Amino acid sequence: MTIHLSILLFFPVVFAALGALLPRAVAPLALLAGSLVSLVYAVLLLLDFDAGAHGLQYVTDDEWISELGVRYTLGIDGLNLWLVGLTTLLFAASALWVLLRPSERRRLYAFHVGLAETAVLGAFLAQDLILFVLFFDLMLVPFYFLVGQWGAGDRQAATFKLVVYTLVGSLLMLAAAVATGILAAAGPGDVTSFSIAALAQAPLSESEQRWVFAAFALAFLIKMPAFPFHGWMPDGYRSMPLPALAVFSGVLSKVAAYGFLRVALPVFPSAVEDFQTVIMILALASILYGSAQAFTQTNARLILGYSSVAQLGFITLGIFALGQAAGAQGALLQMVQHGLVVAPLFFIVALLIERTGTEDIREMGGVAFRAPVLAGLFLIVALATLAMPGSANFAGEFLILLGLFNAKMAIAIVAFGGVAMASVYMLRMFIRAMHNRVRPNVTSFDLSVRDALVLVPLVLVIVAFAVYPQQALKHSQASVERVVGGPEAVAQVAP
Secondary structure (H helix, E strand, C coil): CCCCCHHHHHHHHHHHHHHHHHHHHHHHHHHHHHHHHHHHHHHHHHCCCCCCCCCEEEEEEEEEHHHHCCEEEEECCCCCCHHHHHHHHHHHHHHHHHHCCCCCCCHHHHHHHHHHHHHHHHHHHEHHHHHHHHHHHHCCHHHHHHHHHHHCCCCHHHHHHHHHHHHHHHHHHHHHHEEEHHHHHHCCCCCCCCCHHHHHCCCCCHHHHHHHHHHHHHHHHHCCCCCCCCCHHHEEEHHHCCCHHHHHHHHHHHHHHHHHHHHHHCHHHHHHHHHHHHHHHHHHHHHHHHHHHCCCCHHHHHHHHHHHHHHHHHHHHHHHHCCCHHHHHHHHHHHHHHHHHHHHHHHHHHHHHHCCCEHHHCCCCCCHHHHHHHCCCCCCCCHHCCCCCCCCCHHHHHHHHHHHHHHCHHHHHHHHHHHHHHHHHHHHHHHHHCCCCCCCCCCCCCHHHHHHHHHHHHHHHHHHHHHHCHHHHHHHHHHHHHHHHHHHHHHCCCC
């Protein structure tokens, strides 16, 4: 089967751009069509992927800027396969939401959502370091406009913080990426190359790795966001339109975590070992701080925002349990599971706002009395975040903690507290919104057909992924072992 990754990559923005030139009512439909094409391609990838093959599959490798050694290289392996599927699913759900609930200036809105999907897919698919940085930076552009033009509250402050924080990290990463290619080709007769695979085979000296890795790590930690680099998050989450926030929280933060696996671990192995404890302490602080903030906040958006900070802390711990493939596999599984859970939660928040007129959970209550279907879907999604046995979240956190206990037992013991804290803030949010006395401002009514078209498929995917997460683990095993398993693991999977 021939699967052209460029079609998967560019169809969303091409269709969205065409929609922007057509009548206003057609734009959301064009966006959905482009997103569905990418979703179908992603499903074909999942069905056709050869878990036993070595290296990249479905590779596109063409010259781009030959004078600088930059190539247009795309590829799929166990590290990005399921993240690409997650991205196409969540953007298709967001595009359907936009079609069923048109916004103001819908042509521009649809274009920015399509551009965002292409940028995220490009970051996941890129196998050239400069190409990766290009798409990583491009992700900022559509969300700058989505917050600035369609956001709520203090949009100026939110946009300013979002741009300043992420742009600083992105510029540092661009400089570090250029330096990596130049330093790797410092020998006489060496040709400059930014191929991630080539750079991993010829690592820089230990001193060079340290400062270059520090720039990459800062950019990734800001994008997640991780404590204490999360200053843009509260204003950004308060202001961003909810359909955009669903994909932002569901997949954009995963690009940063994926960057550690794709770029940092193979290209800067010595620096990763040197900074392991520092990164793990920051991740642990993110878990504790994010969890504590989540169960003290009353704004539903911020509860989910701070819970994402905590979840990304878990994911980072799994990645940096060096030498432990279980930890990294758990991190990949958790990336997919968290994206599947947090996106429908933001859609549910939008439905709660319709029924209560507020984002404050103290003013909610009693919605479940006349909305049992909505309450049931909310309960399934809420329980999926609690690492209940039988959920994919349970499998992911179990593998992360298993890798941590083998790598850093003390950190694993403290991190385990974050699992218990998650139950506090999510159950608190569910009970406040669904149960208790019906508040005076609450108008309880059940899920409509148009809302069910978005929510029900996402919940069914959550249930299916919980029943059988093994396929994702099988697909990622060989790639994870090559990245974090050390020389012995590489030898075991080598042809």
